Amino acid sequence: MTDRNDRHDNDYATPVGAPFRPARPVRSLADIHALEQTPLAQALTVRSTYEIFRNAGHAFGDKTALTFLRTGNPDDAPIRWSYAELLARIHQTANLLHDLGVGPNDAVAVLLPGCLEYHLALWGGEAAGIVQPLNPLLTDEKLVALMTAARAKVLIAYGSDAESGMWSKALRLRGQVPGLTTLLRVAPHDEAPGAAGALPEGVADFEVLRVAQPDDRLVSGRDIASSDIAAYFHTGGTTGAPKLARHSHGAQVFTAWASVQVAGMNEHGISINGYPLFHVAGVLPASLASLSAGVEVVIPTPSLLRNKQVLANYWKLVAKYRPTSLSAVPTVLAALANVPLDGADISSITYCRTGAAVLSPELAARFERLFGLHVHESLGMTEMAGISTITPPGVDGPAGCVGFRLPYMQMRVVALDEHGNASDREVARGETGMVLFKSPNVFSGFVDPADNAKAFTADDWLATGDLGWIDSEERLNLTGRSKDLIIRSGHNIDPKVIEDALSAHPAVQVCAAVGAPDAYAGELPVVFATLVPGGAATEDELLAFTAARVDEAPAKPKWVALVDALPMTNVGKIYKPELRAMAASRVVAATVAELCAELGLPEAARPSVTHEGESLVRVTIDPAAAGAQAAALAERLQQALEPLPFKTRVATA
Structure with missing residues (x-):
C-alpha cells in the first residue's frame, strides 16, 4: 500500500468531516419539523458518496464496516473489512477505473452477486464515474440495451457461473456493447489464486489491478459536485423495456442522511443486508445510510436471502452476529415466520423493518406473536434514491402505515383521473389517492427523456403510482399500486x-x-x-x-x-404481471374446455394452453388428435376468445 504520509495537495480539497449522526430521536412529525428549523445547506454539507466514505473511514478506522458470510453455517468464519480498509479499497478501485479511462460521464456496469467487492464497484465506481448495477436475471438482450444506453466503458463481473451464470453472461455481453473496453473479473471468495488460468484479451483480473493502485487518495483529484450523476439504476425490466434512472450524488447523500435522522442509525448498530445490491433498497437505505453512520453491515453469502441455508439458520445467525435491526421484504418475513427459534437469542434486534410491498395485517400480527417484533414499514422507490417515508423505532403503526415523510420533503395525495393517473385535485385527509412527492432525493430523470413524461405531473411533482392516504398523525398509509x-x-x-x-x-x-x-x-x-x-x-x-x-x-x-x-x-x-398472465391462461383454458365439451372432443384431443411472457396466451391445436374437427375447433376458438381483453393466439401444431 502507498505510504499514507505521501499525499497529494488535492487529497483534502474538502476537509474531512464527521460521519452522519442523528440529531434527535424522531417520534412524530413535530420532530421532523424541528429538524427543518436548520436550513438544509447547513444541516447537510456532504456533497458526494465519496465524502461519506472518506468521513466514515477516518472516524471509525478499525471498526468493522462489512462482514461477509461465506456460507449460511453459523459456525463458519466470516471475512471482515474495517472502515479504514473499505476506504483504502474504494480509493484503489476508483484509481483503477481512472487508469482504464473512466471519467465523470462514463458508466461502469456491475454484474455481481452479494459480495464485498460489490461495495468497491459501487462506491469506487461513483468516485470515478457513474456506476450501473445490473440485475443478472435480465436477458442478454435487455442487459445489452441497458449498457448501450448508459455507454458503459467497463464491466465488473463475477468470475463464476455459480450465481445466475454471471461469468458466461459477461463474456457474451462484452462483444455486443459498443464502447465497452474492459471486462474486470472478480474471483469468487473460495477460488485458489491462479485457478482461473489465462484470461481472454480485453479481460483483466480485478484484484490484481486493484492492489497495484494507491490506496490513500483519488489520483484523479476529482472534486465531485452534488449535481454530478452518481449512478444509473434500471427500473422494471422483467416486463417491457427497462428504464435507466439517473441518481445524483446529492440525491443519494440526502437519502443516507435522512435515513440516519429518522431511523436513528449510529455506530452501535449491526444489520444483515439481504437485499440484492443491484436494487436501490440494498444499495442506499440498507448500505450507504448504514455505512455513513458507522453501522456494521453483514452480507449473508453471495445468494443473500435466496440461500436456503441462510433462511434455515437465520435465527442462529442472529444469535451469533447480534444484529440490532432486521430488514426484509414481506415475502421473506413470511418465510422466516416458518423458521423456529430453537432457543436462539434474538434479543439484540430492537428494530424490525420492511418495505417494497404492503404488509398484510395477519403477517404483521404473526411476526409479533412469534418473535415479539413489531414490523415497521417504509416506502422507497428507485425514482427517490431508495427512500420516501420511514416508520422510526418507537413508533408502532398498523399494517400498511409506512411512516413519516423525510425532513425537507413535501408530500401530497391527489385523486386519480379517468385514466388512473394523478389529477390536480388534492384529496381530504383520510381519503385514498395517488401519492406525490417533491424532495431533495428525487432522481434526475431518466436517461431517455421520453420516459419522463409519466414520471412527473405538469407542476413537477413526482407521480409515484402508489395509492395511499394520510392519517391523523400525518403518516402515510399505503393500499397498493395504481397499476394493480x-x-x-x-x-x-x-x-x-x-x-x-x-x-x-x-x-x-x-x-x-x-x-x-x-x-x-x-x-x-x-x-x-x-x-x-x-x-x-x-x-x-x-x-x-x-x-x-x-x-x-x-x-x-x-x-x-x-x-x-x-x-x-x-x-x-x-410479481403481479406474471400472475395476471397465469390468470388469463386459466380463463382461456376454461373457455377451451367448455368448447371442447360442447363439441364432444375427448380429453386427449383438447388444445394446449400456455402463456408467453405477460401479454399473450397461446392455444395450440394438435390436428392429429382433433382429427376432422380441427378446422372447426380453430374457428370456434377464435370467436370465443376474441371478446377477451387479453391477447390470445390460436395456432396449429
Missing part, C-alpha cells in the same frame, strides 16, 4: 382488501389478488395463494373464507388458485 387496481365494469377494486381477507386464514402463507380478463366486466378479481408448510385447505374453502370477509360484492373473488410458489422479482416482491 382491478377494474370491474368501471369499479376500482383495491387488491389489498382481498389479500388481507385471505391472508387471515391460518393455512395461507402468502397470497396475491389480480384481475382476470372477462369479456363483459373487463376484469374479475381472482387470487393466487401458497400454503404454510404442513397447511391444508381446499380452493373452495379458501374462496368461501375470503368472500365472507370482503364486504363489497364486486370485490369478492371469483376463484382462488393454490400454487406451489408465487412468481417473485429478485428483490422478493410478488
Whole structure:
C-alpha cells in the first residue's frame, strides 16, 4: 500500500468531516419539523458518496464496516473489512477505473452477486464515474440495451457461473456493447489464486489491478459536485423495456442522511443486508445510510436471502452476529415466520423493518406473536434514491402505515383521473389517492427523456403510482399500486382488501389478488395463494373464507388458485404481471374446455394452453388428435376468445 504520509495537495480539497449522526430521536412529525428549523445547506454539507466514505473511514478506522458470510453455517468464519480498509479499497478501485479511462460521464456496469467487492464497484465506481448495477436475471438482450444506453466503458463481473451464470453472461455481453473496453473479473471468495488460468484479451483480473493502485487518495483529484450523476439504476425490466434512472450524488447523500435522522442509525448498530445490491433498497437505505453512520453491515453469502441455508439458520445467525435491526421484504418475513427459534437469542434486534410491498395485517400480527417484533414499514422507490417515508423505532403503526415523510420533503395525495393517473385535485385527509412527492432525493430523470413524461405531473411533482392516504398523525398509509387496481365494469377494486381477507386464514402463507380478463366486466378479481408448510385447505374453502370477509360484492373473488410458489422479482416482491398472465391462461383454458365439451372432443384431443411472457396466451391445436374437427375447433376458438381483453393466439401444431 502507498505510504499514507505521501499525499497529494488535492487529497483534502474538502476537509474531512464527521460521519452522519442523528440529531434527535424522531417520534412524530413535530420532530421532523424541528429538524427543518436548520436550513438544509447547513444541516447537510456532504456533497458526494465519496465524502461519506472518506468521513466514515477516518472516524471509525478499525471498526468493522462489512462482514461477509461465506456460507449460511453459523459456525463458519466470516471475512471482515474495517472502515479504514473499505476506504483504502474504494480509493484503489476508483484509481483503477481512472487508469482504464473512466471519467465523470462514463458508466461502469456491475454484474455481481452479494459480495464485498460489490461495495468497491459501487462506491469506487461513483468516485470515478457513474456506476450501473445490473440485475443478472435480465436477458442478454435487455442487459445489452441497458449498457448501450448508459455507454458503459467497463464491466465488473463475477468470475463464476455459480450465481445466475454471471461469468458466461459477461463474456457474451462484452462483444455486443459498443464502447465497452474492459471486462474486470472478480474471483469468487473460495477460488485458489491462479485457478482461473489465462484470461481472454480485453479481460483483466480485478484484484490484481486493484492492489497495484494507491490506496490513500483519488489520483484523479476529482472534486465531485452534488449535481454530478452518481449512478444509473434500471427500473422494471422483467416486463417491457427497462428504464435507466439517473441518481445524483446529492440525491443519494440526502437519502443516507435522512435515513440516519429518522431511523436513528449510529455506530452501535449491526444489520444483515439481504437485499440484492443491484436494487436501490440494498444499495442506499440498507448500505450507504448504514455505512455513513458507522453501522456494521453483514452480507449473508453471495445468494443473500435466496440461500436456503441462510433462511434455515437465520435465527442462529442472529444469535451469533447480534444484529440490532432486521430488514426484509414481506415475502421473506413470511418465510422466516416458518423458521423456529430453537432457543436462539434474538434479543439484540430492537428494530424490525420492511418495505417494497404492503404488509398484510395477519403477517404483521404473526411476526409479533412469534418473535415479539413489531414490523415497521417504509416506502422507497428507485425514482427517490431508495427512500420516501420511514416508520422510526418507537413508533408502532398498523399494517400498511409506512411512516413519516423525510425532513425537507413535501408530500401530497391527489385523486386519480379517468385514466388512473394523478389529477390536480388534492384529496381530504383520510381519503385514498395517488401519492406525490417533491424532495431533495428525487432522481434526475431518466436517461431517455421520453420516459419522463409519466414520471412527473405538469407542476413537477413526482407521480409515484402508489395509492395511499394520510392519517391523523400525518403518516402515510399505503393500499397498493395504481397499476394493480382491478377494474370491474368501471369499479376500482383495491387488491389489498382481498389479500388481507385471505391472508387471515391460518393455512395461507402468502397470497396475491389480480384481475382476470372477462369479456363483459373487463376484469374479475381472482387470487393466487401458497400454503404454510404442513397447511391444508381446499380452493373452495379458501374462496368461501375470503368472500365472507370482503364486504363489497364486486370485490369478492371469483376463484382462488393454490400454487406451489408465487412468481417473485429478485428483490422478493410478488410479481403481479406474471400472475395476471397465469390468470388469463386459466380463463382461456376454461373457455377451451367448455368448447371442447360442447363439441364432444375427448380429453386427449383438447388444445394446449400456455402463456408467453405477460401479454399473450397461446392455444395450440394438435390436428392429429382433433382429427376432422380441427378446422372447426380453430374457428370456434377464435370467436370465443376474441371478446377477451387479453391477447390470445390460436395456432396449429
